[in-house]
Amino acid sequence: MRIAVTGAAGxxxxxxxxxxxxxxxxxxxxxxxxxxxxxxxxxxxDVDTMDYxxxxxxxxxxxxxxxxxxxxxxxRDPDHVVHNTNVVSxxxxxxAASQVGIQRVCQAxxxxxxxxxxxxxxxxxxxxxxxxxxxxxxxxxxLSKWECEQQADAMSRSNPDxxxxxxxxxxxxxxxxDTAEWSSLPGKVIEKQLWGYVEFQAVARACLLAVTTxxxxxxxxxxxxxxxxxxxxxxxxxxDTYPEVPVRGDLSGANGFFDCSKADSIxxxxxxxx
Numbered sequence: 118m119r120i121a122v123t124g125a126a127g128x129x130x131x132x133x134x135x136x137x138x139x140x141x142x143x144x145x146x147x148x149x150x151x152x153x154x155x156x157x158x159x160x161x162x163d164v165d166t167m168d169y170x171x172x173x174x175x176x177x178x179x180x181x182x183x184x185x186x187x188x189x190x191x192x193r194d195p196d197h198v199v200h201n202t203n204v205v206s207x208x209x210x211x212x213a214a215s216q217v218g219i220q221r222v223c224q225a226x227x228x229x230x231x232x233x234x235x236x237x238x239x240x241x242x243x244x245x246x247x248x249x250x251x252x253x254x255x256x257x258x259x260l261s262k263w264e265c266e267q268q269a270d271a272m273s274r275s276n277p278d279x280x281x282x283x284x285x286x287x288x289x290x291x292x293x294x295d296t297a298e299w300s301s302l303p304g305k306v307i308e309k310q311l312w313g314y315v316e317f318q319a320v321a322r323a324c325l326l327a328v329t330t331x332x333x334x335x336x337x338x339x340x341x342x343x344x345x346x347x348x349x350x351x352x353x354x355x356x357d358t359y360p361e362v363p364v365r366g367d368l369s370g371a372n373g374f375f376d377c378s379k380a381d382s383i384x385x386x387x388x389x390x391x
Contacts, residue, residue, distance in 0.1 A: 119143040119159070120328060121176040121219075123166050123210060124185030126150040129225070129289060132321040133183055134158060140325065145179055147172070148186065166206040173213035181221035181328035184210035188258070191235055196257040203261035204268070211272045215279060223327035224269065226283040228341065228375065230254065230262040234310040244355055245366045246311075247376040248285070248337045266337055273335035281335040282327035282384075287313040287342070287375070289320055296346035308358050311374035312345035319388045326384040341375040342388045 120137050124130040125146035134156055137144050146158040149165045162175040166186045176182055186206055188199045207224055214222050231246070233239045235256040242250060254260045262285075269281045288310065290296055296314050299307055323340045347354055351368040366376060380386040 118180045118329070119145065119178060120181045120183060121145040121147060121179040122183045122185065123147045123172075123206075124187065124225075125156070125158070125161075126152050127185060129286075129317060129320055130185045131156060132317045133185065133324045136318075136321040136325055142325075145175065147175060166209055167202065169209045169213060172209055173216055176213060176219065177217040179217075179219055182210060182214045182219050182223070183324050183328060184222065184224040185324075186210075187225060191256050191258040200257035200261045203258070204264050207261075207265035208268050211268055211281070215272060215276045220278050221280050221328040222269075223282045223284060223324050224265060226266055226285045226337065227259070227262040228285045228287050228310070228313065228339065229259040230266055230285055232259055234306055235259055236309065239309050241311075241359060241362050243363050243365045244359070244368060245372075245374050245376040246339070248339060248379055266335075269335040277334070279334075280328075280330070280332040282330075282332060283335065283337045284320070284323055284327060284340045285337060286320055286340050287315045289317055290314055291317055293342065293344075293346060299346065307347075308354075312347040312351075312354060313341045313373055313375055314346050315341050315388065319386075323380065323384065323386050326386050330384050332383070336379075336383065338380040338384065338386070339375045339377045340380060340386070340388075341373060341377055343373050343377065344371040345373050347371070 120142050126148035134144050143159040146161045147164050164171050187203050232253040240253040252263045254263050266283045
């Protein structure tokens with residue numbers, strides 16, 4: 118399969134490109150930044166995903182698209198730039214794929230699509246969270262990710278042959294040990310994002326599974342590790358930090374606050390599978 122990957126020069130993109138190549142796929146790497154010299158691809162395209170015509174041109178001979186290019190959070194750019202870049206870039210990727218006949222698309226969403234880390238204080242209706250939880254997004258980044266998912270819904274309705282996966286990623290790290298540095302982050306960041314994380318290799322596997330599985334429309338998947346990065350039991354964390362939120366599932370031990378069973382049942386994805 119020839120797979121186009123936007124944001125290929127990023128850390129997630131690099132892992133996706135490496136895994137795709139190792140599985141025998143031909144990769145078209147798309148990014149306005151240069152690739153690492155260690156990354157082997159069939160073709161590199163210096164393209165900004167905000168340029169619709171150019172993007173459509175470079176993916177025209179591909180079988181699948183993994184769209185990772187995005188501004189990854191608020192603060193470093195003006196709010197309107199964060200929001201508009203992510204929403205337009207996602208629309209361009211989805212629409213260009215439709216235009217050139219690509220039927221398998223995966224795009225990077227975020228657990229923040231429902232609100233979370235960047236909210237004044239997040240609102241959660243129940244634990245563990247699943248993909249049906251409503252969005253209470255407040256900030257431009259979280260709102261952009263929610264809107265990207267709505268765009269994928271619309272694109273699948275107008276293109277019923279397309280298979281689109283939106284992967285809600287958490288804080289991505291090489292390994293759980295790397296989350297230790299998060300304890301020094303101000304503003305109760307860890308509590309807001311529910312002590313979660315996901316490893317790069319697990320994200321790469323999810324992306325490849327997403328474009329090799331026939332979804333028959335658009336599906337949203339939580340892609341998060343099954344445990345937390347905290348030392349305290351999950352039920353204690355929930356009771357101390359979110360006493361008003363009902364627990365409807367298994368938060369025993371160090372079980373995580375995100376229900377990823379949908380990714381398991383449909384994609385065959387598990388965080389620790391190798």
